[in-house]
Amino acid sequence: MRATIVYPSKKKYLWHAKIIMNLSDMEKRSLVTIADHSREKIEYLIQMAQEFEKHPNRHLLEGKVVATLFFEPSTRTRLSFETAANRLGARVIGFADPKVTSGTKGETLKDTIMMVSNYADIIVMRHYLEGAARYASEIAPVPIVNAGDGANQHPSQTMLDLYTIYQTQGTLDNLDIFLVGDLKYGRTVHSMLNAMYHFNPTFHFIAPEELAMPEMYKQFCRQHGIRYVEHTDFNADVISGADILYMTRVQRERFTDLMEYERVKDRYLLKLDMLSKARPNMKILHPLPRVNEIEYSIDDNPHAYYFEQARNGLYARQALLCDALGITLDEVRKDKSII
Amino acid sequence: MKKQLLVAAIENGTVIDHIPSEKLFAVVNLLHLDQMTSAVTIGYNLESQELGKKSIIKMADKFFTDEELNQLAVICPNLTLCIIRDYEIAEKRTVTLPDELRGIVRCTNPKCITNNEPMHTHFHTIEGQRLRCHYCNTVISLDDVRLVEKA
Ligand SMILES: [Zn+2]
Numbered sequence: 136m137r138a139t140i141v142y143p144s145k146k147k148y149l150w151h152a153k154i155i156m157n158l159s160d161m162e163k164r165s166l167v168t169i170a171d172h173s174r175e176k177i178e179y180l181i182q183m184a185q186e187f188e189k190h191p192n193r194h195l196l197e198g199k200v201v202a203t204l205f206f207e208p209s210t211r212t213r214l215s216f217e218t219a220a221n222r223l224g225a226r227v228i229g230f231a232d233p234k235v236t237s238g239t240k241g242e243t244l245k246d247t248i249m250m251v252s253n254y255a256d257i258i259v260m261r262h263y264l265e266g267a268a269r270y271a272s273e274i275a276p277v278p279i280v281n282a283g284d285g286a287n288q289h290p291s292q293t294m295l296d297l298y299t300i301y302q303t304q305g306t307l308d309n310l311d312i313f314l315v316g317d318l319k320y321g322r323t324v325h326s327m328l329n330a331m332y333h334f335n336p337t338f339h340f341i342a343p344e345e346l347a348m349p350e351m352y353k354q355f356c357r358q359h360g361i362r363y364v365e366h367t368d369f370n371a372d373v374i375s376g377a378d379i380l381y382m383t384r385v386q387r388e389r390f391t392d393l394m395e396y397e398r399v400k401d402r403y404l405l406k407l408d409m410l411s412k413a414r415p416n417m418k419i420l421h422p423l424p425r426v427n428e429i430e431y432s433i434d435d436n437p438h439a440y441y442f443e444q445a446r447n448g449l450y451a452r453q454a455l456l457c458d459a460l461g462i463t464l465d466e467v468r469k470d471k472s473i474i
Numbered sequence: 475m476k477k478q479l480l481v482a483a484i485e486n487g488t489v490i491d492h493i494p495s496e497k498l499f500a501v502v503n504l505l506h507l508d509q510m511t512s513a514v515t516i517g518y519n520l521e522s523q524e525l526g527k528k529s530i531i532k533m534a535d536k537f538f539t540d541e542e543l544n545q546l547a548v549i550c551p552n553l554t555l556c557i558i559r560d561y562e563i564a565e566k567r568t569v570t571l572p573d574e575l576r577g578i579v580r581c582t583n584p585k586c587i588t589n590n591e592p593m594h595t596h597f598h599t600i601e602g603q604r605l606r607c608h609y610c611n612t613v614i615s616l617d618d619v620r621l622v623e624k625a
Contacts, residue, residue, distance in 0.1 A: 243591055243592060244587070244591050245591065245592075245593070262587075263585070264585055264586065264587045264590050264591075265583060265585050265586050265587065265609065265610035265611075265612075266586050266587040266588065266607065266608075266609025266610040266611075267587045267609075269587075269608065269609045270587045270588075270591065270593060270609055284587075285585050285610070286585070287610055287611060351613065
């Protein structure tokens, strides 16, 4: 069944694209990017994740089969999705390593998706090509959950970041969010802009010049009235105004000029003494894996929150799976299958 | 010396005049003129006061839909067409860039799914100036547009 959806507000969309699409029922339930979600939908998913935080073990998805197709390995994300499915009583099929798929034998993505759709109720997909999840959602007869498509989108990471921000601050509104490190290639920080613009944030971009926030994202901020401040320095004074300090890795391979890398590589490391002026409510987040950008002595500091953040990935992904399978917040709240 | 009409008039059909000569073959490809069965006359590198060299296409008994014609805006934003009926210009039309383009423009991102899977490309127009890939979100300026190669 296909229905024509004309979205009332194009403000909701990145790039001011005028989007008039024919969406199938499955496309509507699929999760391709957080940019497709309204403020209300994000709040709704946060409330659902809260229910799973209270009671993660249930029989809610009993009888369902969840396929996890990882055309590119990502152990962390796969384990998180598979745990989410298992703790809700679903069974999991799939592959973790692209070498075992027939893609290398020349099978198209479409053929793989159509084949797996015969077996599974939902497909969680990680792919190295950008736009793969959008395409899969258009052709699949079952909902698709994007677990990362190249450098493009990683909405379950964004959802767990939003959940963590809400959990630590009690709100998503009017926060001072400081993004640190690789702001040029870091898709998590770009998705954060797309998702947070519903909530009147003030962003601070802290990065070396070579990895600064790209102009098109700054343009997005200006178009949507999001305030932002850019810094190249990273010290106690700069971060004293933060509610959220979101750290990312500065990777050597991102630099065209290795001299420049050597010059800036230690400038964006978070050290314990830099927290002296931090707000009491400030929390440090990191999408993990960390290398050395957060000093290990910070792990026991009350501002550190990256391990809790990773655990929230479970609840956020439980909510995303249920939502894509058509299970409502009301049904989750009235669920009697809690173990 | 009196200027002569280099291309014969048509009774009914469509005339696209003032095509910059370097864009002629892209227009020919986009309108699938190689598959047409009625008479098509193409004038290439004709003298033009405004353009220096211009090209012209006359297609007898051929009328395009708005959708087909608007695709031309991707390669020639200010193109003018004449619809001919009974040797007279029945209508003059300018092309406007459509909100969406399917299967016309190639995505410049080599890691885009559309460059790796047998499928149609799909772009959204942003402010009439640039195109955004529906799949990978890459933004392309109209000056850098490359068309999908026809199989
Ligand atoms: Zn693309």
